[in-house]
Amino acid sequence: MTTIEAERAVVPSEPFGGGSAIRTTELTKRFGDVAVVDRLNLEVPAGSVFGFLGPNGSGKTTTIRMLLGLIAPSEGEVQLLGRTMPGRAAEALPRVGALVEGPAFYPWLSGRQNLERIDAAGPEGDAATRRTRIELALERVGLTAAGKKKYKAYSLGMRQRLGLASALLRRRELLILDEPTNGMDPQGTREIRNLIRELAADGTTVFLSSHLLAEIEQVCTHVAVMSLGRLLSQGSLAALQSDATPVMRVDTVDVELALGVVGARGLSGRHDDRSVSAELGGQAPEDLCRLLVEAGVRVTGFAVERPSLEDVFVSLTGEGFDVAR
Amino acid sequence: MLRAELAHLFGRRRVQALLVILALVPIGVVVAIRLSGGPGGGDGPAFLGQITNNGVFAALAALTITLPIFLPLAVAIVAGDAIAGEASLGTLRYLLVRPAGRSRLLGVKALAVVAFCVAAPFVVAAAGLIVGSVLFPVGRVTTLSGDTLSIASGAIRIAGAAGLVGVSLLGLAAIGLFASTLTDIPIGAIAATLGVVILAGVLGTIPQVSAIHPWLLTNGWLSYGDLLRSHVTWTAITRNVALQAGYVLVFGAAAWARLTTRDVLA
Ligand SMILES: Nc1ncnc2c1ncn2[C@@H]1O[C@H](COP(=O)(O)OP(=O)(O)O)[C@@H](O)[C@H]1O
Ligand SMILES: [Mg+2]
Numbered sequence: 221m222t223t224i225e226a227e228r229a230v231v232p233s234e235p236f237g238g239g240s241a242i243r244t245t246e247l248t249k250r251f252g253d254v255a256v257v258d259r260l261n262l263e264v265p266a267g268s269v270f271g272f273l274g275p276n277g278s279g280k281t282t283t284i285r286m287l288l289g290l291i292a293p294s295e296g297e298v299q300l301l302g303r304t305m306p307g308r309a310a311e312a313l314p315r316v317g318a319l320v321e322g323p324a325f326y327p328w329l330s331g332r333q334n335l336e337r338i339d340a341a342g343p344e345g346d347a348a349t350r351r352t353r354i355e356l357a358l359e360r361v362g363l364t365a366a367g368k369k370k371y372k373a374y375s376l377g378m379r380q381r382l383g384l385a386s387a388l389l390r391r392r393e394l395l396i397l398d399e400p401t402n403g404m405d406p407q408g409t410r411e412i413r414n415l416i417r418e419l420a421a422d423g424t425t426v427f428l429s430s431h432l433l434a435e436i437e438q439v440c441t442h443v444a445v446m447s448l449g450r451l452l453s454q455g456s457l458a459a460l461q462s463d464a465t466p467v468m469r470v471d472t473v474d475v476e477l478a479l480g481v482v483g484a485r486g487l488s489g490r491h492d493d494r495s496v497s498a499e500l501g502g503q504a505p506e507d508l509c510r511l512l513v514e515a516g517v518r519v520t521g522f523a524v525e526r527p528s529l530e531d532v533f534v535s536l537t538g539e540g541f542d543v544a545r
Numbered sequence: 546m547l548r549a550e551l552a553h554l555f556g557r558r559r560v561q562a563l564l565v566i567l568a569l570v571p572i573g574v575v576v577a578i579r580l581s582g583g584p585g586g587g588d589g590p591a592f593l594g595q596i597t598n599n600g601v602f603a604a605l606a607a608l609t610i611t612l613p614i615f616l617p618l619a620v621a622i623v624a625g626d627a628i629a630g631e632a633s634l635g636t637l638r639y640l641l642v643r644p645a646g647r648s649r650l651l652g653v654k655a656l657a658v659v660a661f662c663v664a665a666p667f668v669v670a671a672a673g674l675i676v677g678s679v680l681f682p683v684g685r686v687t688t689l690s691g692d693t694l695s696i697a698s699g700a701i702r703i704a705g706a707a708g709l710v711g712v713s714l715l716g717l718a719a720i721g722l723f724a725s726t727l728t729d730i731p732i733g734a735i736a737a738t739l740g741v742v743i744l745a746g747v748l749g750t751i752p753q754v755s756a757i758h759p760w761l762l763t764n765g766w767l768s769y770g771d772l773l774r775s776h777v778t779w780t781a782i783t784r785n786v787a788l789q790a791g792y793v794l795v796f797g798a799a800a801w802a803r804l805t806t807r808d809v810l811a
Contacts, residue, residue, distance in 0.1 A: 291808035313644035324635025342643035
């Protein structure tokens with residue numbers, strides 16, 4: 221066993237509450253009168269890659285700050301790896317790697333020196349293996365060559381990578397990554413996705429926030445959607461997708477007539493001047509099609525579409541990608 | 546972590562520059578005295594007059610010259626930046642998530658500031674001693690009462706004086722550290738800390754408030770001069786040490802109460 225493996229092997233694996241890596245109960249944070257996070261009940265299963273989605277300003281970073289004990293909840297409770305935060309932070313945090321609201325390092329130090337300082341600042345960072353661990357972490361995020369450069373000379377993408385390297389200095393049970401691909405080019409984003417897959421395959425639970433669904437859709441097993449501080453939905457990706465009701469669309473010149481038929485079946489149709497669409501809400505599309513034709517609607521096209529996850533996300537959050545507050 | 550913090554603090558260009566400036570101040574003054582051919586009489590700062598006879602006194606003069614402004618300025622910069630500087634960079638949140646532990650982080654920061662408070666007057670005294678002994682004749686130290694001390698005893702007393710100046714700065718350091726936990730803007734904490742020294746200095750000159758004079762932060766700052774009597778009188782020195790300890794206790798506790806409960810949003 222190399223020293224690095226030895227270091228990894230000492231990670232305590234005391235079982236935690238009901239297989240949840242993170243659990244919040246009615247978690248609330250108010251700034252003044254505004255509930256920026258409003259009665260949040262999050263449940264992040266151990267071993268999942270959990271996408272924490274929401275438009276800018278929906279309260280993701282504020283939630284993450286409470287998870288990590290940086291700020292105190294106004295109400296409610298956080299369990300991190302089965303430990304109540306912030307009371308038992310000293311037990312939980314050594315097993316958690318985090319990136320919060322972007323990377324932050326000392327501009328006058330090199331990437332390597334920055335990692336040395338942060339590793340020396342807490343428990344479980346064996347000085348004997350520090351150099352090796354730093355090199356491995358830099359290599360994982362593709363910064364080996366830039367490691368001796370001063371942080372102030374780093375691009376935003378490189379800074380994010382250094383932040384990730386810092387979260388990977390030791391083996392962690394849980395990674396909490398707040399918008400880790402912010403400021404990265406498509407290539408970098410792809411690399412981070414692959415890195416997250418690797419980590420998850422290793423058994424690390426990854427909690428990942430983003431305002432861009434497309435970026436994390438491909439790696440997540442679970443998703444929670446936030447809007448204006450509220451949790452709109454959470455669950456496995458598959459469940460969220462199947463919750464979305466299919467929509468039928470009929471292309472026709474008899475728009476008024478078609479709307480009447482759809483309305484008679486209790487569906488609320490939307491239309492433009494050559495088509496009508498409506499959420500099916502459990503009705504069989506073949507019956508609707510027959511009714512339309514029997515009513516004399518001249519059908520030029522008929523389709524049933526399941527909305528993309530993106531549509532679900534937009535319909536859940538309402539505002540889409542606009543800044544919420 | 547303390548060793549890493551000390552290396553981090555004293556490795557910073559800014560801190561090194563502060564120490565260099567602190568050394569340059571007495572060097573400049575002593576050189577100026579040498580060039581002008583004498584202290585020019587009158588009542589300048591203590592010990593300045595003796596430099597021309599004995600260069601060793603330059604170490605004491607250096608302390609006297611830097612104590613009112615330069616040393617407090619340097620301590621305010623280092624202490625005021627201790628926590629607020631990390632907050633403004635955003636590194637505070639990563640230290641806390643590491644987890645460094647809030648109390649432990651404050652403790653380590655406090656010890657590093659103490660190290661600076663001690664190092665700074667020694668740098669000043671050493672710079673004075675070196676330039677004084679190069680430019681002026683060196684001899685045994687004559688006490689304020691007129692006796693002469695052995696070289697060893699003189700050296701010990703000068704070191705003691707530097708140490709006492711360091712202790713005198715601790716109350717200010719604690720105020721600076723407390724201010725540093727209040728804000729995410731280091732310059733704000735530094736300015737507030739300097740404001741306290743200036744206020745104490747001003748109040749100290751107003752006879753109408755003489756009732757509070759004994760409790761002012763700066764009240765006993767010059768008590769280290771008592772070390773240079775042939776029979777050292779300890780009352781003023783002890784009182785100053787106790788007063789500084791009081792300030793450290795009060796503001797240290799306030800800093801702890803603040804840092805362990807505050808929301809870290811930066
Ligand atoms: N310190 C603060 N004081 C007041 N409001 C804040 C503070 N921090 C964040 N907010 C507000 O809380 C809301 C959520 O912010 P944040 O958690 O950063 O959102 P997200 O990370 O989802 O973009 C925003 O409207 C923001 O303006
Ligand atoms: Mg955010």
